[in-house]
Amino acid sequence: MTYHVEVLSDVSHYLRGLEGLTREGRLAMHGFMDALRDYGDEARDACPRRTPDSSVFHLRWTFDAGPAIRSLDLYVDDSEAAAGFLQVLYADLVPLPGS
């Protein structure tokens, strides 16, 4: 199934505000949208949830931000999945180890 992916405005604001990413890095980061759109069913099945009945799953996206390869954590609500929607509620760029 192909999903419509929506992003909470706070998440968009957070991701836009990340500093130090190159244009190519932002493009690579944006790839999680395509992954959720095209492989949403696989993500819903395989990604961890806090509890089995939770509607929120955690997708880790790893990409070259420009200065370094980074991991971005996305927390996605699939309560509207039957209607074809996945909603990104929260994002967190994982700090580099040792930073």
Next chain:
Amino acid sequence: MSATVLPELAAESVATAERLGRLSAEEGLDASEAEYILASGLAAIQRVPRLWPIVKGRIGAGTTGPTAHELLARLLDVVDKNLALAGTLKEPVRVLRDERGREPEAAAGLVAAQERLREIRAEAGRLLKVVDAPARWPGPEQLMEAKEHMRRGARLTAEEFRQALLGK
């Protein structure tokens, strides 16, 4: 990139390293056998660094954490198996040294190749820490609040988000 080529390349490298490692540990190698095994083993070890940019490029283009982990785990397995091969190739080096009374030329290449594999191992290990870093889950209240904001319409479509992040 093909989803199947990289795992097969990694598997081929591991199989070659294990086969040549077994052969180089055979007792009673003569000089010509030792020379052949040493040359083959060195060539196999020297090919491994070419996998590293493929793996880094694949991860850098953007991939899920589990896929990145699997790619790095495969690479580290290749590196470890080839480092083990480098260790067993000391026997053919010894056979040639005893036979000819001097260090075979390939011995220096073997040391350099081992060093490069150790560098790659360290780099891949650092990247694995990025890939496997613990997640910092938001609290239930944060998620409830986010859901509520989403319900009230504080959301962007995929196209709106793309434009916000990347511009036109």
